[in-house]
Amino acid sequence: MARPGGRSARVQEAVHTAVRELADEVGRDALTVPLIAARAEVTPSTVYRRWGDLQALLSDVAVERLRPEAPPEDLGDLGSDLRAWAEQFLDEMGSPAGRAYIRDALLGDPDGSNAGQCSAYAAEQVGVVLARAADRGETAPDVETVLDHVVAPMMYRILFRPSGHDAAYARRLVAEVLDAQV
Template identity: 80%
Template sequence: MARRQMVRPGGRSTRVQQAVHNAVRELEAETGRDALTVPLIAQRAGVTPSTIYRRWGDLQELLSDVAVERLRPDTAPGDHGDLSADLTAWAEQFLDEMASPAGRAYIRDALLGDPDGSNAGQCSAYAAEQIDVVLARAAGRKEDAPDVETVLDRVVAPVMYRVLFRPEGLDSAYARGLVGRLLGADGVGDD
């Protein structure tokens, strides 16, 4: 929805967003997700319910916005010395975080309150940014590497499908296998 795009960064707007996001996280920890209401969140955040409705539209869109923030990576991917090790470590961590009960709940919330697809796009951008760091390191070491879109298609997409629809049996071996098939025996995908 356009309402999120029209919000100016900084100042009061940022303070309101932080207060409301903090209120959601605190109340969710205290009372559980099912007990959350806009008036309860507004009271905890020190804003009026109309502020939340004006900015987010409804509770589901607010929960979606909070989930997208929670899915934002905290740090850059680790440097393990070569593309295979870097991408494997990143894929294992990505799978572990997304397949966790909290990760799955955040994914569901991010998608449920996302009528225009902007939250899904933001989550995809987070993964692409992380992959770009890994691939830039590989390029700096003069290693052959696939492009970001290929990694998204052949590692991230299957992980997300499995997390959402077939979560049984997901483990680090699955992530390693995806990266291994992507890079192939010569270190670069066969695309």
């Protein structure tokens, strides 16, 4: 097995897969580095060398799970596209699984790089929506404005007030940011 610096893609994929499978089978609280290493067919020292500890590994897996799988849907206009994206984002991040991934991503993140990566995922998705609007000649806010006025309030609610956020809340945030553009 090739192990350039102990960071080969195959090892990472095997360990990530082991974490996901075992979390489904035995629950997240039952996970241990030796259990994960055995499932991934690597030594525990490989896991410790690569990730340092279980929390850092869970954080790495969570960041990967938070990566969007597809670009935002193109519904033909900025309002529809941004509303659909915001509703989906809120639904996914606000779900029990989404909140658990967010917590894991942040817990194993002493330098903020995981939080930055998660923010970059959202910014990239918003950027796609806004670029499509610009291509259609629509007036659109910039990415940072959408992050500040749509994503940030949703994330606050998801993390600190886990009830009272629904599709109507996401639509209201989008309407407010778009109305400010007029």
